Amino acid sequence: MTLEERINLAETRVCTTVFPFLTNHHDTLFGGKAMAIMDEVSFMAATRFCRKTLVTVSTDRIDFTKAIPSGSIIEAIARVDSIGRTSLKVKVEIYLEDMYKEGRELAISGLFTFVALDENKKPVPVLQGIAIEA
Numbered sequence: 001m002t003l004e005e006r007i008n009l010a011e012t013r014v015c016t017t018v019f020p021f022l023t024n025h026h027d028t029l030f031g032g033k034a035m036a037i038m039d040e041v042s043f044m045a046a047t048r049f050c051r052k053t054l055v056t057v058s059t060d061r062i063d064f065t066k067a068i069p070s071g072s073i074i075e076a077i078a079r080v081d082s083i084g085r086t087s088l089k090v091k092v093e094i095y096l097e098d099m100y101k102e103g104r105e106l107a108i109s110g111l112f113t114f115v116a117l118d119e120n121k122k123p124v125p126v127l128q129g130i131a132i133e134a
Contacts, residue, residue, distance in 0.1 A: 002133045007080045010049035014041045017099075018072045029068035034094060034108055037076050038062070042090035042112040045078035049088065050126050052116040057087070062110035066096055073097040074107070086123035087115045 001009075014037065024030045039056055046054050068074060074094050081091040094108040118124045 001131070003083075006049060006130075006132065010045050010080055012041050012045040012048060012078045013075055014044075015073060015075045018068055018070055018074060020070050023070045026067070027070045029070075029072075029074070031064060034064070034068070035059075035062060035110075037074075038078075038092040038094065038108070038110055039112060041076040041078040042092045043114070045080060045090050046088055046112075046114045049080045050116060050130065052124065052126065053118075054114040054116055056112055057115050058113045060089075060111040060113070062108065064108050066105060066107035068094075068096050068107050071099055073099055075104070078112075081111060083126055085125055087113055088126050089113050 016037070018029050020027070022029055022033050043054065043056065074096055076092060076094045078090050078092045081089045090112045092110050092112060093106055095104045096107040097104040116124050116126045
């Protein structure tokens, strides 16, 4: 399998409805909940990519460009963006859809960094033991 094929297979999509219990006092998706969704979907994509024990070590600039009102549908899409020796970065985008109208738009985006760990919680190479074709 090529690296690009592995990245494509690891792409992860999660959809949910924004119900009132997920919103803030403005009746829009609570930012902390959005970040939790992003961390979870990026963790799934990273794990699917390397099948190793991973931990989130950082987030790079999360942009909240569009408020997400209660009653919306959102789709979080996570894709491996770059691979280091013991770490990898996953880009996450959350798209907003009005439940009763066609179309969608990018509402939130960010980048999450994970480190692969061994059984002693020490960093290990992300691609160790993975056959990648040229």
